[in-house]
Amino acid sequence: MASASDRSYTRRDTVLFLVCLGLSLVGLFSPAKWGHGISDSLRDTVLAPLVWLQARAEEGRTSRARLKAITIQRDSAAILAQGIPSLVVENERLRQLLTLSRRIPTPYVAGEVLHQAVATDGKTLLLDVGRSDLVSEFDPVISPEGLIGMVLTSAERSSIVMTWAHPEFRVGAYTAVGNASGVVAPSLSSSGGEGALEFRGVPYRDSVPAGTLVLSSGLGGVYPKGIPVGTVTGVVREQAGWERVYRLLPAANPSSVAHVLVLVSSDATSMERAFPSDSALEAMRLDSLARIRAADSIAAAKARRADSLAAAKIRRDSIISVRARARRDSIAAARPRLPPPPDSAR
Amino acid sequence: MSASRASRIQLVLIMALLVLLHFYLRPRLWSARVSPDFLLIALVLFSMRAGPGAGAVAGFLVGLVNDALTPTAFGAGALAHTVVGYLAAWGRAVFFADNLLVNAGFVAAALWVRDLLLLVASGTPQGRLFVELTLNSPLQALSTAVFALLVLAAFREWFAIRLDV
Numbered sequence: 327m328a329s330a331s332d333r334s335y336t337r338r339d340t341v342l343f344l345v346c347l348g349l350s351l352v353g354l355f356s357p358a359k360w361g362h363g364i365s366d367s368l369r370d371t372v373l374a375p376l377v378w379l380q381a382r383a384e385e386g387r388t389s390r391a392r393l394k395a396i397t398i399q400r401d402s403a404a405i406l407a408q409g410i411p412s413l414v415v416e417n418e419r420l421r422q423l424l425t426l427s428r429r430i431p432t433p434y435v436a437g438e439v440l441h442q443a444v445a446t447d448g449k450t451l452l453l454d455v456g457r458s459d460l461v462s463e464f465d466p467v468i469s470p471e472g473l474i475g476m477v478l479t480s481a482e483r484s485s486i487v488m489t490w491a492h493p494e495f496r497v498g499a500y501t502a503v504g505n506a507s508g509v510v511a512p513s514l515s516s517s518g519g520e521g522a523l524e525f526r527g528v529p530y531r532d533s534v535p536a537g538t539l540v541l542s543s544g545l546g547g548v549y550p551k552g553i554p555v556g557t558v559t560g561v562v563r564e565q566a567g568w569e570r571v572y573r574l575l576p577a578a579n580p581s582s583v584a585h586v587l588v589l590v591s592s593d594a595t596s597m598e599r600a601f602p603s604d605s606a607l608e609a610m611r612l613d614s615l616a617r618i619r620a621a622d623s624i625a626a627a628k629a630r631r632a633d634s635l636a637a638a639k640i641r642r643d644s645i646i647s648v649r650a651r652a653r654r655d656s657i658a659a660a661r662p663r664l665p666p667p668p669d670s671a672r
Numbered sequence: 673m674s675a676s677r678a679s680r681i682q683l684v685l686i687m688a689l690l691v692l693l694h695f696y697l698r699p700r701l702w703s704a705r706v707s708p709d710f711l712l713i714a715l716v717l718f719s720m721r722a723g724p725g726a727g728a729v730a731g732f733l734v735g736l737v738n739d740a741l742t743p744t745a746f747g748a749g750a751l752a753h754t755v756v757g758y759l760a761a762w763g764r765a766v767f768f769a770d771n772l773l774v775n776a777g778f779v780a781a782a783l784w785v786r787d788l789l790l791l792v793a794s795g796t797p798q799g800r801l802f803v804e805l806t807l808n809s810p811l812q813a814l815s816t817a818v819f820a821l822l823v824l825a826a827f828r829e830w831f832a833i834r835l836d837v
Contacts, residue, residue: 336725338725339723339724339725339728339761340724340725341725342724342725342726342728342729343724343725343728343754343758346728346729346731346732346750346754347728347751347754347755349732349750350732350735350747350748350750350751350754351747351751352747353739353746353747353750353751354745354746354747354748354750354751354793355747356746356747358746360746361739361743361746361747362743362746364740364746365739365740365741365743365746368736368737368740369740369741373737373740373741376691376695376737377695377741379692379695379696380695380696380699382696383695383696383697383698383699383700384699386700440699440741441699441703441704441705442704442738442741442742443694443698443704443705443707443708443709443711443812444709444738444742444749444787444790445705445787445790445791445796445804445808445809446742446744446745446748446749446790446791446794446796447704447705447742448705449742449744449794450742450743450744452741452742478743479743486742486743492744493795493797513797514797581703581704581705582703
């Protein structure tokens with residue numbers, strides 16, 4: 327192998343470096359649409375096998391296939407699987423997603439997030455669903471916890487999501503109690519807090535207490551109304567007595583999310599029913615728990631009945647066999663003794 | 673088959689293996705932000721052996737792949753990787769690059785520099801930049817360096833690596 331230390335750094339090396347640097351800068355300062363076009367075509371052609379490979383690997387890791395197998399072999403494997411913390415978390419997330427998907431009134435597509443090993447992962451996410459799954463630009467992306475972002479570009483079998491951590495993210499929002507409305511944007515100042523959102527444009531007279539839930543307002547036509555965006559944690563700044571900017575704790579974390587739902591037809595339908603308040607959710611959970619308990623008790627009663635029937639059958643069989651044996655014995659005892667055969671007399 | 677042709681084939685095989693590991697093994701490991709970056713290992717190892725020009729081109733291509741998969745700021749990845757590829761080849765002439773630990777150190781440093789350039793070029797806010805560079809990047813640099821050590825140790829004959837430290 328040629329050793330680089332033996333090589334004199336030629337003008338050719340410098341030219342190549344400068345050309346690559348120039349191309350990178352052109353990419354960086356060119357319109358975003360060009361960049362998205364290039365990345366879409368790269369993902370659809372050269373990188374398609376690699377994206378496919380990663381999707382399979384993610385699938386293996388997030389154990390969708392394993393979950394199916396566990397469901398089938400539930401009786402024997404569920405107890406063991408429940409003991410593994412990562413699977414417990416994964417199961418919980420998938421259950422939440424399943425519960426959410428039942429409550430969503432609009433069509434949706436479930437997607438797997440293919441996380442990348444670079445520092446900017448989290449501002450944009452790569453999904454394993456694309457145009458072939460009816461995913462298109464500006465489709466809202468949600469998780470069971472709340473809003474993740476929207477589809478920025480979609481290729482044939484993959485798409486890029488702009489999350490709320492992206493500097494260009496904006497969503498019209500209002501407080502769950504309905505006393506204030508504004509625009510939510512990622513916090514870009516160091517005072518805003520790491521990984522936080524800002525609830526901007528709230529009139530000075532409207533005071534929003536900490537702990538208030540902020541939902542998407544549906545204005546702007548991209549995000550449907552009623553998706554949780556975050557919870558107010560405090561005031562970031564006040565501007566000249568006419569506006570307050572509040573700090574929000576985001577409802578969903580794009581860096582750790584493994585599965586998301588893409589709302590492929592987000593018309594004006596409100597999503598408030600899909601994200602009920604805590605008390606409503608608790609009531610639903612209790613209701614489903616009661617149903618499960620009722621089903622369990624019926625199953626247990628059936629099992630007990632089957633056991634008692636089996637026991638009764640065994641008892642009946644044993645009584646019959648004892649009686650039959652006793653009858654045979656008594657018949658044998660009542661039978662007269664025959665004289666010995668002639669051979670023995672001899 | 674000539675020696676240089678054989679070593680080129682060996683290098684290509686290792687690069688292909690690292691690409692496979694990046695897309696098939698890495699997602700199965702820990703969180704994406706601390707799991708090893710096999711593409712960066714491939715880039716550094718290639719650049720250190722192929723020279724600055726080829727290193728810059730390879731860095732540009734690896735950066736383009738990253739930009740296609742996470743287009744937060746298209747071109748930022750290409751810029752960061754081009755510089756890293758060029759610097760890795762340049763660093764080879766300055767340090768003892770036949771040493772196992774020096775190679776692993778190169779990989780760790782390259783990853784940190786890559787993250788710094790990438791975050792700055794993509795306009796990351798100050799607070800997040802600080803957290804990324806002091807927490808996530810060092811952890812990822814460590815995990816990447818460990819895997820680079822394993823790769824180098826496994827293929828030390830092909831890379832002409834010394835095991836004395």
